Amino acid sequence: MTLDATMLEMGRRARTGAEALRTATAATRSAALSAMAAALRDRAQPILDANAADVDRARSRGVTEALIDRLALTPARIAAMAGAVEEVAAFPDPLGQATANWTRPNGLAFSRVRTPLGVLAIIYESRPNVTADAAALCIRSGNAAILRSGSDCLDSALAIHAAVTEGLTAAGLPGEAVQLVDTPDRAAVGALLTGLGGTIDLLIPRGGRSLVERVQAEARVPVLGHLEGMNHTYLHASADPDMAVAVVLNAKMRRVSVCGATETLLVDREAAGRLLPPVAEALMAAGCELRGDAGARALIPGMGEAEEADWSTEYLAPILSVKVVEGLDEAVEHINRYGSGHTEAIVAEDSFAAAAFQSVVDASIVLWNASTQFADGGEFGFGGEIGISTSRLHARGPVGAEQLTSYKYVVTGTGQTRP
Amino acid sequence: MTLDATMLEMGRRARTGAEALRTATAATRSAALSAMAAALRDRAQPILDANAADVDRARSRGVTEALIDRLALTPARIAAMAGAVEEVAAFPDPLGQATANWTRPNGLAFSRVRTPLGVLAIIYESRPNVTADAAALCIRSGNAAILRSGSDCLDSALAIHAAVTEGLTAAGLPGEAVQLVDTPDRAAVGALLTGLGGTIDLLIPRGGRSLVERVQAEARVPVLGHLEGMNHTYLHASADPDMAVAVVLNAKMRRVSVCGATETLLVDREAAGRLLPPVAEALMAAGCELRGDAGARALIPGMGEAEEADWSTEYLAPILSVKVVEGLDEAVEHINRYGSGHTEAIVAEDSFAAAAFQSVVDASIVLWNASTQFADGGEFGFGGEIGISTSRLHARGPVGAEQLTSYKYVVTGTGQTRP
Known part of the structure; x- marks a missing residue:
């Protein structure tokens, strides 16, 4: 036959x-x-x-x-x-x-x-x-x-x-x-x-x-x-610094090869001086390479430079791109432009900012104050999964x-x- | 341009x-x-x-x-x-x-x-x-x-x-x-x-x-x-004869050109002598042509003969194919073979037979004691519809x-x- x-x-x-x-x-x-x-x-x-x-x-x-x-x-x-x-x-x-x-x-x-x-x-x-x-x-x-x-x-x-x-x-x-x-x-x-x-x-x-x-x-x-998990974690100006460190470290480094890993970190300019250094320190101590825009590099000595391609690269590796944004609107705009509609997260104490983020970001999973690595059917209570769909159909x-x-x-x- | x-x-x-x-x-x-x-x-x-x-x-x-x-x-x-x-x-x-x-x-x-x-x-x-x-x-x-x-x-x-x-x-x-x-x-x-x-x-x-x-x-x-609405109405042996007449007449003749119209009538042999003649009479009085298998033609003088193609023809016209079946199993088998997965109905007083039919028939809409012409988003309370999907996705x-x-x-x- x-x-x-x-x-x-x-x-x-x-x-x-x-x-x-x-x-x-x-x-x-x-x-x-x-x-x-x-x-x-x-x-x-x-x-x-x-x-x-x-x-x-x-x-x-x-x-x-x-x-x-x-x-x-x-x-x-x-x-x-x-x-x-x-x-x-x-x-x-x-x-x-x-x-x-x-x-x-x-x-x-x-x-x-x-x-x-x-x-x-x-x-x-x-x-x-x-x-x-x-x-x-x-x-x-x-x-x-x-x-x-x-x-x-x-x-x-x-x-x-x-x-x-x-x-x-x-x-x-x-x-x-x-x-x-x-x-x-x-x-x-x-x-x-x-x-x-x-x-x-x-x-x-x-x-x-x-x-x-x-x-x-x-x-x-x-x-x-x-397709891919081009995921972001966004640190709002109201974020708790300790939570920011714990969530970002987990979101990037728990397992770098999974589709729920964070690939780009966005930080509000107004709080970047306070939020970014401890996060960067924890990441680098865990062996993560950071690639930042000018705003991020001004705060973290020795951080490499992010090129345009970095904003759309799913590294699946211990590398993180970092961008300083002017606020929620620019963060959402960046995510809607470069994200793949997979998993996006905000860290914030301000519940209005979090609600706005969760409402306007168009992705299959939008988290507030939790690691993007929860993108998994088992963690959702689904009793296993066959994959994570980035389609909007079915x-x-x-x-x-x-x-x-x-x-x-x-x-x-x-x-x-x-x- | x-x-x-x-x-x-x-x-x-x-x-x-x-x-x-x-x-x-x-x-x-x-x-x-x-x-x-x-x-x-x-x-x-x-x-x-x-x-x-x-x-x-x-x-x-x-x-x-x-x-x-x-x-x-x-x-x-x-x-x-x-x-x-x-x-x-x-x-x-x-x-x-x-x-x-x-x-x-x-x-x-x-x-x-x-x-x-x-x-x-x-x-x-x-x-x-x-x-x-x-x-x-x-x-x-x-x-x-x-x-x-x-x-x-x-x-x-x-x-x-x-x-x-x-x-x-x-x-x-x-x-x-x-x-x-x-x-x-x-x-x-x-x-x-x-x-x-x-x-x-x-x-x-x-x-x-x-x-x-x-x-x-x-x-x-x-x-x-x-695609099409190759729909059946099945008269179970337990069907109420008056309801059978009203439901079948409406399912076929209310509007013959809609996708929810019934195209084939199935009748249990055990009750066909009682159920089919009044249904056929009402349909013919309303101008419907009937095409039956041998069992149906034996009961209704002058009924035309159904050919194999009739069982899979969506007439969208005042024509109905009629088949006498041995019971629920044969009815379901016929529907799963020739139906298009659109709308199927059973008329029955026996609630166990109805539940079995509704469970085992694989169609988007499965009705018990109601006309197939209810296949319509407005009738479902959906506030209008853009069509009726026979796909099982989305x-x-x-x-x-x-x-x-x-x-x-x-x-x-x-x-x-x-x-």
């Missing part, structure tokens, strides 16, 4: 799987998730063996140690993967939830009820845990999935997928509900982008910018993806099981006809 | 208009709508004159009287158009509404707040009132719009658009918030489908199947559209002002940092 024919067949099987998941009870889908978690623990050794093969191949190609670290599994990481699946199993089932109820003057009773989306194709890169996380969120939300793992970790993904299949089967659900593309051939991605003959309802790219941009440019079906911000649903209107009458 | 350059300029202006609408208060947008309604009444005569020119041109091209009727405005129709805009003005403003609030164990307070989508491009055919309706819903939901009217009613659209601009300006909003493509050149549609340099967030085609299919096939930006079912919004998460802390 050619690759295209194989892929089309996967699409057809996914439709069957979607129908089984859609009509299964919440208890059945929970049982599948629990059995999948148990299978991940039972299969820890074969998963580690498969992962060792992936790691060896990657090493022989001379990839960076950072990539090896993302790729490598340990018994603890497998236990964490199983634990995450158990958390999704315990998460309230979204399907059938009524999110609105109302009655019209003619007596018709309306209810808006959550339903699955259908078949999701999820294309990701080299983190093996995504295979388990994505499968779990799809099962919880009643969506069939076609998973396309990065070729770097395909052996790991296949071993993890065996546990997914075991979980589905144990609960009486068909394995075709969650399928994994079993070839590293990049043409398989191209096939997914066509929608496999109308069988795919939504594509979710999860990975670097080049992957997301390729998917958004070429896909013939809807895409839910995030789902915006962290995408958990609830955000992977649609709805239908259930209308109950007593014989009403329309005049 | 070439057409492409003109269109790109429209896109840039729409972005400015979107920012003005996004940051305007609800009161300002309500004032714009009220002023727009007043301007429609004031400009009734120039609108009628422009419409007369459209009608003359259409007549000289020999279009059908049905099309002339859709195209032609009267003083009463203009008053109705202004009244519809006033209803949208009075509708609760969706922007800023919190649709969820929760607090996490670490004290972070989350709020999910409605925001606009951005810039919508709405492509429609020959109903002049769509210009006013679409403009009103976009202003209410804070979205800028680029309207592309059918060339048949471009003069009418231009005259109505002048009232839209007057309303916006009266409220201090820029006219570029709602623009109208002022050329009948079909290349303008092609330009809109490219997204105008990333300035369009969502395309909404509103018209016949060929328009929607072209937009879905060629668009490089997300599309919200409905909005499903009637699309009113609320469905034209996105959301953002507003998070309030006391200096929280992420461990």
Whole structure:
């Protein structure tokens, strides 16, 4: 069978799987998730063996140690993967939830009820845990999935997928509900982008910018993806200096490689002399390079110079650009110009300034007096996430099981006809 | 300026208009709508004159009287158009509404707040009132719009658009918030489908199947559209015979050309002898042609024969296909196979059968003991609609002002940092 024919067949099987998941009870889908978690623990050794093969191949190609670290599994990481699946199993089932109820003057009773989306194709890169996380969120939300793992970790993904299949089967659900593309051939991605003959309802790219941009440019079906997190933390003149230090240090340095990391610090001129030096000192002590505009450099000796490109660079590294602004209006203007609509924060004691900031900044997450690193579905209480959407359509911000649903209107009458 | 350059300029202006609408208060947008309604009444005569020119041109091209009727405005129709805009003005403003609030164990307070989508491009055919309706819903939901009217009613659209601009300006909003493509050149549609340099967030085609299919096939930006309403009414064995007659007659014949009209009637075999004859009699008396399967024809003398194509034909005409089924399972199977996911109804006294039907049928609207012709945003209480989505992404079912919004998460802390 050619690759295209194989892929089309996967699409057809996914439709069957979607129908089984859609009509299964919440208890059945929970049982599948629990059995999948148990299978991940039972299969820890074969998963580690498969992962060792992936790691060896990657090493022989001379990839960076950072990539090896993302790729490598340990018994603890497998236990964490199983634990995450158990958390999704315990998460309230979204399907059938009524999110609105109302009655019209003619007596018709309306209810808006959550339903699955259908078949999701999820294309990701080299983190093996995504295979388990994505499968779990799809099962919880009643969506069939076609998973396309990065070729770097395909052996790991296949071993993890065996546990997914075991979980589905144990609960009486068909394995075709969650399928994994079993070839590293990049043409398989191209096939997914066509929608496999109308069988795919939504594509979710999860990975670097080049992957997301390729998917958004070429896909013939809807895409839910995030581009970058070009995030700002803004220190209003009213900010508490100690809080400013703690929040900025965490927002930048807790993990520099996550999409919720702050990349630019904005400081009100009126308070910059008081606020910026302790913040800069803490950052530099933690190993962060600072690149400032003239206003910032005048206050911090030895700070490097920010160029125009710095204001739109998602470093994902221990580097922070710093700009002194005249006040809230200039801060918002800078954010709306350079931000990517991901996560923005203000530190302020003045609640009117904070409310204005939260109202006027157009981003998926707008925080007041908290670190931008809270941009994460788990921290939102969503029981895991498949990514953070910077789109304004369908789902915006962290995408958990609830955000992977649609709805239908259930209308109950007593014989009403329309005049 | 070439057409492409003109269109790109429209896109840039729409972005400015979107920012003005996004940051305007609800009161300002309500004032714009009220002023727009007043301007429609004031400009009734120039609108009628422009419409007369459209009608003359259409007549000289020999279009059908049905099309002339859709195209032609009267003083009463203009008053109705202004009244519809006033209803949208009075509708609760969706922007800023919190649709969820929760607090996490670490004290972070989350709020999910409605925001606009951005810039919508709405492509429609020959109903002049769509210009006013679409403009009103976009202003209410804070979205800028680029309207592309059918060339048949471009003069009418231009005259109505002048009232839209007057309303916006009266409220201090820029006219570029709602623009109208002022050329009948079909290349303008092609330009809109490219997204105008990333300035369009969502395309909404509103018209016949060929328009929607072209937009879905060629668009490089997300599309919200409905294809067809291949809707069923299912008479369960427990149906009340009088209710069955009233509901089916209304569902098919109230208006045969709307997307909520029933196109296929399903009847349980066990009760068909009792239920079908009075329903068929009422339909035939109202001028409806019936095309049945063998089971139906055995009960109704003179009924025509349904062919395979009838089960998937959206007649939009006084024709109804009729099939006798063995029970709920076969009815659902038929609907899931041939239905378009638009609107489905069951007539039943048995509430367990009704609940099973409403749970398992995968359509945007699933009614129990009510006419499928209630598929309409106004009947849902949405204060107007821009169409009915058969997609499961973003909005499903009637699309009113609320469905034209996105959301953002507003998070309030006391200096929280992420461990």
